[in-house]
Amino acid sequence: MSDQYDFIMGLRALRDYKPEPLSNEDLGAILEAGRWTGSSKNRQSWTFVAITDPERIQGLAEHGDFTQPVRDSVATIVLVQEADGNMFDIGRAAQNMMLAAKAIGVASCPITLHRTEDANEFLGVPDGAQARYAIALGYPTDEAKPRQFGGRKKAAQVVKLNHY
Ligand SMILES: Cc1cc2nc3c(=O)[nH]c(=O)nc-3n(C[C@H](O)[C@H](O)[C@H](O)COP(=O)(O)O)c2cc1C
Known part of the structure; x- marks a missing residue:
């Protein structure tokens, strides 16, 4: 259809990371994409806490059930x-x-x-x-690839026309 369309369709969760830290430029660019996301009434009622300290990353991972990607992240x-x-x-900012x-x-x-309560306290x-x-x-x-959890529901299951 278009390269942009394929790019969006190709976004997958990837969980295998190199140990190399993100450059400030790359981390900053990602945060800027969040900051410029549209929000209801343009309230921007969010704060993005970037955690790069290895000990803080491991500490954060304690507060979720499937946080191995956090443990492995930089x-x-x-x-x-x-x-x-x-x-x-x-959700929009995350995407x-x-x-x-x-x-x-x-x-x-x-x-x-x-x-979440524990995460709130951890972050202050x-x-x-x-x-x-x-x-x-x-x-x-180099080996990072998406995990397959069964693809997607069929369009007919999740898309309706004019009425639920
Ligand atoms: C709101 C939300 C929360 C998620 N939480 C986790 C999580 O805690 N741990 C994890 O490994 N993946 C998590 N995922 C990733 C999903 O498992 C993944 O997006 C889904 O299986 C589809 O795979 P794909 O994104 O590679 O297409 C989450 C995704 C969303 C949208």
């Missing part, structure tokens, strides 16, 4: 939803950051911090804010 960005924010906006990462050769994986976020989701990042290893 940087993880937590998308903190501020008290007046919403999850739709956080934009993942697409930007892919565009500059950085692999990423969305992460759930299931024990203010009352009412939520550190529920994060993105693990790193340059992909």
Whole structure:
């Protein structure tokens, strides 16, 4: 259809990263993609906490159930939803950051911090804010490939016309 379309369709969660740290330029570019994401009423009710300190990365990983990608990452960005924010906006920012990462050769994986209260405390976020989701990042290893969890539901199952 177009290279851009194929690029978007080709975004996969990748979980195998080289130990090489992200350059400041690459990490900054990914954060800029988040910062420029559109949000409801342009509130931008989010804070992106970039964690690059290896000990802090391991500490963050304690707060979710499937956080091996965080443990293996060289940087993880937590998308903190501020008290007046919403999850739709956080999801948009996450997707934009993942697409930007892919565009500059950085692999990423969305992460759930299931024990959100603990993650909030770990990060020191203010009352009412939520550190529920994060993105693990790193340059992909040569062997990095997406995990197959069964592809996707059929279009007829998830797309309806004019009525549910
Ligand atoms: C909201 C959300 C939370 C996710 N949380 C995790 C997670 O905690 N750990 C993980 O390894 N993958 C996580 N994933 C990645 C999904 O497992 C992955 O996107 C899905 O299996 C489809 O694979 P694909 O992105 O490679 O197409 C999450 C994805 C989303 C959208």
